[in-house]
Amino acid sequence: MTPSLHPTPATHLPLTINDSIVLQSMLGVGAYGSVYKATDSHTGQTYAVKCLSKTGLDSRQRAFQTHESTLHSLVSGHPNVATLHKIVEEDDCLYMVLDCGVEGDLFYTITERGGFVGNDVAIKSIFGQIASAVLHCHSKGVFHRDLKPENIIMFGQSVKLVDFGLATTEQVSSDFGCGSTFYLSPECQGGYVEMVKSYDSAANDVWSLGVILINLVFGRNPWKQACPRDETFSAYILNNDFLQTILPMSTELNEIIKSVFCLNPRKRIPLSDLAKRVQACKQFTTPEFSASFASSSNASAATATIGQSGVAGGTCFVSSAQREDKDQGDSGVDVRSRA
Template sequence: MEKYEKIRVVGRGAYGTVHLCRRLSDKKYVIIKQIPVEQMTKEERQAALNEVKVLSMLSHPNIIEYYENFLEDKALMIVMEYAEGGTLLDYLHQRNNRLLEEEEILRFFAQMLLSLQHVHSKQILHRDLKTQNILLDKKREVVKIGDFGISKVLSSKSKAYTVVGTPCYISPELCEGKPYNQKSDIWALGCVLYELASLKRAFEAANLPALILKIMRGTFAPISEHYSEELRSLILSMLHLDPAKRPDIKSIMAQPIVINALMNLHTDLGKIPCTKTQRPLSSAMPTTTRSRLSGRGSSASIRDVLNNKPQALSSVFFWGGGIPTAVKLPLPTSDTQVTEVSTGRTQKAAVTKNGRLFVWESPAVGTESMIPGAIENAIPAFIPRYLEGQSAVAIQHVSCGDLFTACLTDRGILMTFGSGASGCLGHGNFNDVIQAKIVEALLGYEVVQVSCGASHVLAVTNENEVFAWGRGDNGRLGLGNQESYTKPMPVPVPDDLHPCSVHCGVDCSMLLTLDNKLLCCGSNRYNKCCLDEIHADGICTKSVEEVHTFNQVTSPPIGNNLIKGVAMGTSHTAVVSVDGQCFTFGANQFGQLGYQTDFNSKQGQMVKALQLYRIVRVACGDTFTVAVSEDGEIFSWGKSARGRLGRSDEDTMTPKKVIFQGEDVFTVVSISCSHGNTLVATKPTHGTGNSLD
C-alpha cells in the first residue's frame, strides 16, 4: 500500500472492505477492495481470485477498469477504477419518484448493452447485474458496470448451474434450478431497464418463496404510459419467461428504439455543450394544446393554459444589499424543493430535498455602486448554479462564511470550498479551492452540523464532539488560546455538557447542548455573549471582555431559560427559548435588540413586542434582526439602510412584518442573515390550494 493513500471506507460486503484511496504517483482516486483471504474458505478465495481473473480479461469504457492486485497483511488487494457518480440505485433513489425521461433511460441502457456485449464476447456471464452494481461517472452520464465477484467464465458456449445473484434479479430458469446462459443476464438487464422506467423493482416480495413465485409467474406492473410503446415492448421481450424467446444482445441492438440511442451515444461523444435555444411558445406546447388555442387565438387563452402549471414546491426570497423588498430568486428547475438556505457576505447557497447544493451567482450582489447616477434599487440577475463535482454525494446541510462555504453530506462527511484565507477551509493550508473538497481530518467522524463565521468554523459530531479551525483571535475557537489553525482541532467542553449544535459569529462562538444550555466563547463586547455577571436586578458585578474557552451562560434571563435556537450579529445576539420566546442582548445603537435600553444596561431582555407570537427561528445580520413565528410570519427590526429590513422604512426598534407582495400563505423552511442580506426559503402551506408562482 505504499503507492496509495487511504481516504475512507466506502463499503463493506461479504467478501471484505472497500476503500477509497489516492494513488500517490498521479493523485488519482482509485477503489481498493480488501479481501481477507486468510479467513476465507477455499470457495470464497476462489471467488475473490475469480474477480481478478475476470477484470483482467475485460477492457471497455463502460466497465470498471482493473489496475492491479497484490497481497498485503494476509489480504488480497484489488485496485480498480473509482466511479465518482455513485451507483445507479442511489441515483434513482434521489429522484424522489420523479420519472426519468425516455431519452435518459435509453442513454443508460445503450451503454449497458455495449458493456454486456463485451462481457459475453469473452464468454463471461456477469450473473449479478443490478442497479447496485451499475456505477456512474462524475457527471452521471457514463455507465460503468462493476462487481464481477461471482461472474463465471465459460469454457465454451455451455451453461452454468449454480444459483447465484441477487434474488430480485434472478431469472425463472435459475429459480427452477435449470441450466442457464447469457439469456439470464438479459433477464437481469430487463429488470434494470424496468427499474429505470418505474423507479421500482419488477419483482419484490416480503420473503424468498413469495419472490420466487412472482418471478415464476412473470407478472409485474406496467410502466407509465408516459413512455413509448416500443420501450414497453422491449421490457416485455427481455422479461419473457422462456429464455429461448428472450432476444439476445444483437437482436436488442437491432431494434429501432435502441439503434437511435446507440447512434446518439456515439455522436454525442466529444460534443461541445451549448446553450439550448428557447423554442417559441407555440412549438413548446403539446399538439392538443395548440389545437385548442388555434380557434380562440386570444392572449387570455394562452394565459389560461399557463396558469394551469403545477404548484411550485419551494420559493426562495432575498432582500438587502440595496434591494429594499423581498424578491423571488430563480430556482434550477420548476420542481426544486429547497430544505435549507445560507448566505454569506457575497454568496447565497441552498440545499434541495434530493441532496443537491446550488448557489446563486451575481456580480453585483453585496457591492456598493461606484457609478454616479446608478439606480440603487436595480435588481441584479441572480443565476442558480449546481455545485460542480457533487454528483456522487447527497448534501444535507450548508453554511456560508465570508467568501467560503462548508457543506455536509448525508453520511456526515464535511466538504469546503472558496477562499482559504485564515485556514477556514480546514485543509491544512491557506489555498483557495474551487470545487468542494473533503476535510480529511474529520473523515473518521460523523459530522452532524457545521457553522461558518466570518473567518472561522465550528463542527459538531454525532457523539457531541466539537472541532474548530480558522482565525483564533479573541479566543473565538474555544481552544484556550488565540492561535489560528488550518485544520480542525478538538474543542474542550465540560464532561457533563453535550453540544448538539454550533454557531459562529464574527469574533465569537456559541454551543447549544442536548439539555438546551447555552455556552459561549470569544469577544464579549457589549455583553453580546451574555457572559457578564449580572444580578436579577440588572446590576453588573463583573464585566468580561473576552473568554478563550466555552463558558455556560448563567446570567438572567438567558441563564434561567432553556434555549433551542441562537443567531449572532456583529455586536448583538438573539436566542429563542423552548417555549417560543425571543430574547436579545448586546449593542442596541440601531434598535437591533427590539426594545428600548438604558445606556448603562447590558442585561438581555425578552422582545416584548413578540411575546404574543410563538417564535421558532431567529437570524441576525450586522445591525438588524429577523424572527419567524410558528404561523410563518416574518418580523424584522434594526438598521434599515440598503434594504436590510425588507421594507422601505427608517431604522426601527419595533419588530414589523415583512410583506411578500402577491404571495399566498406559506411556511418558512429556512432563514439566514449575513451582514446586510437576508435569504428565506418557503414552501406552500398545505390545504390552501394556492400557488406561490
C-alpha cells in the same frame, strides 16, 4: 451489497499498499470484502480499492477470490467497465485497484437524485452503455450474474460496471440463486413451471437488464421476485400484458419487455437485439403520462403517480428500503466515492 452503517475497518487507516497507494476511508463493506477510497501519493490519482481478506480462508475460497480478479481483468479496458488498474497481493489480503466514481451508483441516482423518469434520451444513453458493457463481457466469455443498479457506477453522464464476484465463464450454469432477488431470472432460481438442472448464463443477464430497464423508465421494480409466490409476477405469467395495465408503458416498450421477460430462455431476446430495440423505441411511456410528466415540477411527483397504480403485494418502488431487502448472501460491494 449494502454498505454497513457501522463498518468495522479491517485495517487501521491510513494504510499504504504497493508503496504509493494510500487507503484513506472506507466506502462500503460486503459479504466477502470491503472497499476503500484511496489516493496514489505519487500521482494524486483517486482510486477505489476492493480489499478481499485471506484470513481464515481455505484454498478453494482463495481460488474464488482470484477468480473474481481474473475475470474483471479479462473484461477491463471497455469504457463502461470499471478499469482494474492493478492487483496487489499480500499475505493477508488481495487488493483490487479500480476506478472510483464521485457521484455514487445508479441506484442512488434513481432513488435519491430524481432518476430518469420522463427523460427518454438519458434512459437510452444509460441503458445503451450498460448493454455495451455486458455485450463486451459476453464477448470475452464472462457472464456477470449480478447485474443491478448498485453495481453500476456513475461517472458524469457515463456509467461503469463493477463487481464480478458472482461472474462465471460457464455458458450453461447450475449455480442457482446467484445475484439479488429483484433481478433473478426464474431459471436462475431453479425454474418456474418445473425444476431445471441448469440455465443459460447470457439469457440470465438479459433478464436482469430487463428489470434495470424498468428501473430506469419508471423508477421502480416490476415485481419483488420472479417466482410463483410473487403476486405481480404470477399475474404477469397469466397475462404478459399485465405490466402495461399497472404502469404507463407504451405499446412499443411493452413488446420489448415481453421479449425480455420470456419464461423460455431459448426464446428470450438476445442482448444485441435488445440493445438495438431500446435505442429505436420512439417512446417508453404513454402519451398521457409523457404529457403529465412535462407539466409536473419534478420526476419524483411523476414517479409517485406511477406508484398509485400498483397492486397490493405486487410491484414495488426502487427505494432505499430495497437495500435492506437484499439477500444476505449477496457478494457485491459498492465501489463509489462518498467524499
